[in-house]
Amino acid sequence: MSAAVHNVPDGPAGPPVEHSTLPDEDIDFLFRGLNSFSKLALAVSGGADSSSLLVLFGEWMKRTSWQGGAEVVCVDHGLRPESAAEADFVAAMAADHGLPAKVLRWEGEKPTSNIQEEARQARYLLIAGHMRQSGAQALVLAHHLDDQAETFLDRLTRGSGLSGLGAMACDETDGPQGLRLLRPLLSVPKTRLEASLRTRGLTWCSDPSNLDLKYKRSRLRAIMSLLAEEGLTADRLAQTAGHLRRAREALETTLRDLVKRHVTQHPAGPLTMSREVYRATAKDLRLRLLTGLAAGATGRRVRIRFRKLEALDLALLAEGDCRHTLAGALFDADRGAIRIWKEAGRTPPETLAVTASPGVWDNRYRYWHPSDPSLPALAGNLRVGPLCRAPVQARDISWPEGWPKEAFDCSPVVWTAEGAIVASSLTAHLRIGNSDGVNSLNLERIPFQGKLEADFVDGGDLQEEI
Incomplete structure (x- = not known):
C-alpha cells in the first residue's frame, strides 16, 4: 500500500x-x-x-x-x-x-x-x-457540497456571470469533450x-x-x-449557486426560443438572422447570442472577452453595413440581415478519409454511408473536406442566392481519392459540377443550440474539474 x-x-x-x-x-x-x-x-x-x-x-x-x-x-x-x-x-x-x-x-x-x-x-x-x-x-x-462552494468562489474571483456562478449541475448534458457528467x-x-x-x-x-x-x-x-x-457557509454558497443556475436555465430557455424563431441555418453551414430582431433583443441576451452564433458557425466552444463581444454588439446596433470576426466566425451585416459563417483563415477544416463507420467532421457535421445495398462500396476511397480545399473550380459551383461565395468556404464537400467530386445529401443545397448522381454519403448538420456557453470573461463551465 x-x-x-x-x-x-x-x-x-x-x-x-x-x-x-x-x-x-x-x-x-x-x-x-x-x-x-x-x-x-x-x-x-x-x-x-x-x-x-x-x-x-x-x-x-x-x-x-x-x-x-x-x-x-x-x-x-x-x-x-x-x-x-x-x-x-x-x-x-x-x-x-x-x-x-x-x-x-x-x-x-x-x-x-x-x-x-x-x-x-x-x-x-x-x-x-x-x-x-x-x-x-x-x-x-x-x-460534493464543498466542491460546489469552492467552484462558486473561484468563479467569483474571475468575474464570472450566470454561466460560471451557477457552478456545477447534478446532470451536465454537454460537459468537456461532449461528456454527460452526473x-x-x-x-x-x-x-x-x-x-x-x-x-x-x-x-x-x-x-x-x-x-x-x-x-x-x-x-x-x-x-x-x-x-x-x-x-x-458552504451550504449557503451552494444555495446561492443554485439560485443563479435557475436564473441561467431561464435565460437558456429564452435564448433557445429566440434561436428557434429567428435564426436560420443553411444546410451547408452559414447562419442568418434579422438585424431588426437583433436590435430589439435585450443586451444580455444579445451578447450571449453572439457567443452562441459564433459557436454554431464554427463548431467550437470558446470563451470570448467581454470587450470583443461589446464591440461587435455596438457595430451591429449602429447604422450601416459592417463586417467583424469573432472567435473564428465572420459576422457580415447589411441593413436587413446578419449573416454568420466559419472563416477559413490560415487553417481551414481538415480533410478526412471516410471510413465505413459513422463519424463527425469539423464538430459540425455527422456523416454516414447510405444503407442502400445497390450502391458501390466506396468506404476508404471517399474524402470529406472544406469547399476551399476541394478539387473544384468556382465556375463549376451553383452558388446559393443571397449569400457571399466565401460564406461556403468551410462547407463540407465529398470527393474520391482520385479527386472526383461525388454526390452527398447536401448536393441539393450546394450543387457542384456534375455531382447530381446517386448519394454516396449522408451529411447532417449538428443543430445549433441556444445554449449559454462559458461567460464573456475567464471562467465558466469549461473550468469544471474531475
Missing part, C-alpha cells in the same frame, strides 16, 4: 472529527437518477470523495439489484511517485466491490506550468476516448463522505497538493472556515 494512503481527511493535522455517515435511504435517494442508464463510468482517483462514490455505488448497485453495467476509470497522471500505487489501490478497491476498473495513463511530456488545469484537461480527454470505446453513456463524478453527491458535505469510509474501516489516498497553498483551490479551502464564521 502506498505511503500516500491515509484514513484521515485532507485537512490540517489533528484527530478526526466524528460526522454522521449516509444511511441507505439517503443513498438510494441520491442515486435514483442513475436508474435510467444502462452503462456508466465512475471517475475514481483514490481520494476520499471518489472512493466514497465507488463504495456507495457498489453497495447501492447490489442492494437495489440495478441491472445496468458500470466500470471504474482511474487516470494515472504520472506527476507524483505515488500515482501508480494509487491507481493500483483504486483497481483493488473496485474489485472488492464487484466493479471492473480501467487505469488510463497520461503519457508523454508533462507541462511545467498550469499543471492542475492541464492535468484536468488530460483526464477528460483520456476518459472520453475510453468511454467512446466502452459505450458508457455518462461519467459519474464525486463532486454528480449525485453534490448536496453532500465532504465530512459525511469521509465518515462513510471510516465507519466501514476503509482508507483512501491523500494528495499532498490539496494542501499546497501555491494552488488556488487550496487557498480557497483555507479561507472557507473564516467565511463560515461570518455565515457564509
Whole structure:
C-alpha cells in the first residue's frame, strides 16, 4: 500500500472529527437518477470523495439489484511517485466491490506550468476516448457540497456571470469533450463522505497538493472556515449557486426560443438572422447570442472577452453595413440581415478519409454511408473536406442566392481519392459540377443550440474539474 494512503481527511493535522455517515435511504435517494442508464463510468482517483462514490455505488448497485453495467476509470497522471500505487489501490478497491476498473495513463511530456488545469484537461480527454470505446453513456463524478462552494468562489474571483456562478449541475448534458457528467453527491458535505469510509474501516489516498497553498483551490479551502464564521457557509454558497443556475436555465430557455424563431441555418453551414430582431433583443441576451452564433458557425466552444463581444454588439446596433470576426466566425451585416459563417483563415477544416463507420467532421457535421445495398462500396476511397480545399473550380459551383461565395468556404464537400467530386445529401443545397448522381454519403448538420456557453470573461463551465 502506498505511503500516500491515509484514513484521515485532507485537512490540517489533528484527530478526526466524528460526522454522521449516509444511511441507505439517503443513498438510494441520491442515486435514483442513475436508474435510467444502462452503462456508466465512475471517475475514481483514490481520494476520499471518489472512493466514497465507488463504495456507495457498489453497495447501492447490489442492494437495489440495478441491472445496468458500470466500470471504474482511474487516470494515472504520472506527476507524483505515488500515482501508480494509487491507481493500483483504486483497481483493488473496485474489485472488492464487484466493479471492473480501467487505469488510463497520461503519457508523454508533462507541462511545467498550469499543471492542475492541464492535468484536468488530460483526464477528460483520456476518459472520453475510453468511454467512446466502452459505450458508457455518462461519467459519474464525486463532486460534493464543498466542491460546489469552492467552484462558486473561484468563479467569483474571475468575474464570472450566470454561466460560471451557477457552478456545477447534478446532470451536465454537454460537459468537456461532449461528456454527460452526473454528480449525485453534490448536496453532500465532504465530512459525511469521509465518515462513510471510516465507519466501514476503509482508507483512501491523500494528495499532498490539496494542501499546497501555491494552488488556488487550496487557498480557497483555507479561507472557507473564516467565511463560515461570518455565515457564509458552504451550504449557503451552494444555495446561492443554485439560485443563479435557475436564473441561467431561464435565460437558456429564452435564448433557445429566440434561436428557434429567428435564426436560420443553411444546410451547408452559414447562419442568418434579422438585424431588426437583433436590435430589439435585450443586451444580455444579445451578447450571449453572439457567443452562441459564433459557436454554431464554427463548431467550437470558446470563451470570448467581454470587450470583443461589446464591440461587435455596438457595430451591429449602429447604422450601416459592417463586417467583424469573432472567435473564428465572420459576422457580415447589411441593413436587413446578419449573416454568420466559419472563416477559413490560415487553417481551414481538415480533410478526412471516410471510413465505413459513422463519424463527425469539423464538430459540425455527422456523416454516414447510405444503407442502400445497390450502391458501390466506396468506404476508404471517399474524402470529406472544406469547399476551399476541394478539387473544384468556382465556375463549376451553383452558388446559393443571397449569400457571399466565401460564406461556403468551410462547407463540407465529398470527393474520391482520385479527386472526383461525388454526390452527398447536401448536393441539393450546394450543387457542384456534375455531382447530381446517386448519394454516396449522408451529411447532417449538428443543430445549433441556444445554449449559454462559458461567460464573456475567464471562467465558466469549461473550468469544471474531475
